[in-house]
Amino acid sequence: MNYKKIVEINNLSVIYHTLKGETKAIDNISLDIHHGEIVVLVGPSGCGKSTLLSAIAGLLTPSNGKVLLNGKQTNGINKNIGYMFQKDYLFEWRTILENTLIGLEIQKKLNDKSKAFVEKLLNTYGLGDFKYYYPHQLSGGMRQRVSLIRTLATNPELLLLDEPFSALDYQTRLAISDEIGSILKKEKKTAIMVTHDIAEAISSIWLINKFVQINYPD
The missing domain is CATH 3.40.50.300 (P-loop containing nucleotide triphosphate hydrolases)
Incomplete structure (x- = not known):
């Protein structure tokens, strides 16, 4: 370490x-x-x-x-610093992929490379098949995984x-x-x-x- x-x-x-x-x-x-x-x-x-x-x-x-x-x-x-709160605060009108890209959009870091990084995270941690789903279609545990990937997306x-x-x-x-x-x-x-x-x-x-x-x- x-x-x-x-x-x-x-x-x-x-x-x-x-x-x-x-x-x-x-x-x-x-x-x-x-x-x-x-x-x-x-x-x-x-x-x-x-x-x-x-x-x-x-x-x-x-x-x-x-x-x-x-x-x-x-x-x-x-x-x-990335902050993951008690609630997932996913936007219900955005897909899972769109939700995970919010931080990059806010920081104006969204590009092909950063989007590919997020999609790789989704695939690696079992959410690749759900990236075009909406939050209400996921279980609570899956929503928390989405929230974490959204936090990791900006590579804090x-x-x-x-x-x-x-x-x-x-x-x-x-x-x-x-x-x-x-x-x-x-x-x-x-x-x-x-x-x-x-x-x-x-x-x-x-x-x-x-x-x-x-x-x-x-």
Whole structure:
């Protein structure tokens, strides 16, 4: 494994301000993540896991501390980071192929080469025969695979997965978590996944390099 440090989180804190006062979502977290690692953050709902991902992605500004990607402090949204949310957010009026190309369209990177790369991913991971189907014609697990391929399409250096299996039934959740973990390993991606389900995390333990327990801030 290449032990190049991809992410450095240094003394990170996030405080949300409301009319009723302050809510501390993250309190003084530090963490290093290296190239090729799959890291799972485990903790109860509301403890700040998704907030941490948002800070890493540049979707919000930390109250204290900093996040570095390849040694450079993040400043706003970074195109080298792919984000897979809890819901697949597939557009029902677009085919599976069209859905997987959205990121490339937005980043103005869609060309014959990038489209061929996406079609190769679809073929490799069992979706080639469904590329002209629509989302409602696929199972929940297949939709999550489409969502992952859409995230991989722009070839991000780091993937963030925010409880990506929570909408699935238990058996499907365990099966697809193994499947997606295998895809991440095969594509040699660095990934951070958050979950509140310890069983889900343990089910893919052979794929995971690091567990990190997150608790509620003091």
